[in-house]
Amino acid sequence: MVKTKQLYEGKAKKVYATNEDGVYIVSYKDDATAFNGLKKGTIEGKGSINNRVSNHLMGLLHQSGIPTHFIEELNERETAVRAVQIVPLEVIVRNIAAGSLSKRLGLEEGTKLKTTVLEYCYKNDDLGDPMLNEYHIKAMELATEDELAIISSYSFEINKILSEYLLDLGIELVDFKLEFGRADDGSIILADEISPDTCRFWDSKTKTKLDKDRFRRDLGNVEDAYKEILKRLMGV
Numbered sequence: 187m188v189k190t191k192q193l194y195e196g197k198a199k200k201v202y203a204t205n206e207d208g209v210y211i212v213s214y215k216d217d218a219t220a221f222n223g224l225k226k227g228t229i230e231g232k233g234s235i236n237n238r239v240s241n242h243l244m245g246l247l248h249q250s251g252i253p254t255h256f257i258e259e260l261n262e263r264e265t266a267v268r269a270v271q272i273v274p275l276e277v278i279v280r281n282i283a284a285g286s287l288s289k290r291l292g293l294e295e296g297t298k299l300k301t302t303v304l305e306y307c308y309k310n311d312d313l314g315d316p317m318l319n320e321y322h323i324k325a326m327e328l329a330t331e332d333e334l335a336i337i338s339s340y341s342f343e344i345n346k347i348l349s350e351y352l353l354d355l356g357i358e359l360v361d362f363k364l365e366f367g368r369a370d371d372g373s374i375i376l377a378d379e380i381s382p383d384t385c386r387f388w389d390s391k392t393k394t395k396l397d398k399d400r401f402r403r404d405l406g407n408v409e410d411a412y413k414e415i416l417k418r419l420m421g422v
């Protein structure tokens with residue numbers, strides 16, 4: 187399989203078309219951004235860690251019956267995935283108050299939420315990814331009612347599978363972001379990545395942050411946190 191054309195370059199990844207029909211290659215970068223691109227930097231080794239962590243977790247979800255875009259890890263930084271049309275939504279799942287939820291609702295970071303909270307944001311950099319509810323999504327035809335039902339049900343299921351798996355490894359899944367895509371048969375499948383860039387991972391005993399908040403908040407030891415996640419998940 188060879189890359190033919192670069193289709194997209196985002197903050198943390200590039201996506202290429204390939205000579206195989208319906209297959210893209212995702213290439214993970216070490217670049218890091220936060221606050222909608224206002225803060226920029228590099229996290230050494232991040233690309234290869236996120237590639238492996240995301241593929242590992244996608245594999246776990248696949249075994250549990252969640253359809254994902256993952257096909258095959260090609261090398262340290264690159265993965266073959268099913269070509270999809272991305273649904274322009276960021277689906278945020280929250281178990282514990284942190285980040286923008288704490289700020290918006292005045293909830294102390296670390297407060298366990300009584301029920302899992304699902305939020306949708308409109309994937310639009312120019313608008314700063316504003317939050318949406320289901321009415322906005324239907325009114326703007328970003329997803330159909332059926333697609334939204336599948337997306338929310340997969341999101342809760344993914345949360346259950348990942349939370350239980352990670353807790354066994356001493357990691358609390360505080361919150362995370364998912365993106366879904368439409369495959370060529372029209373079905374909804376999990377796309378994008380699941381990594382320390384897109385999840386809040388806390389050590390379950392010490393509550394140490396093992397994710398991108400170390401970069402966002404200048405907490406130091408960013409690379410070590412990413413490596414620790416890789417080590418707990420894959421023993422390397």
Ligand code: C5P
Nearest residue numbers: 284285286287361362363383384385386
């Ligand atoms: O910033 P906020 O608290 O809303 O983030 C919630 C979760 O979604 C965090 O785990 C964060 O890493 C993730 N997220 C993301 N990409 C965004 C916004 C949030 O991965 N554009």
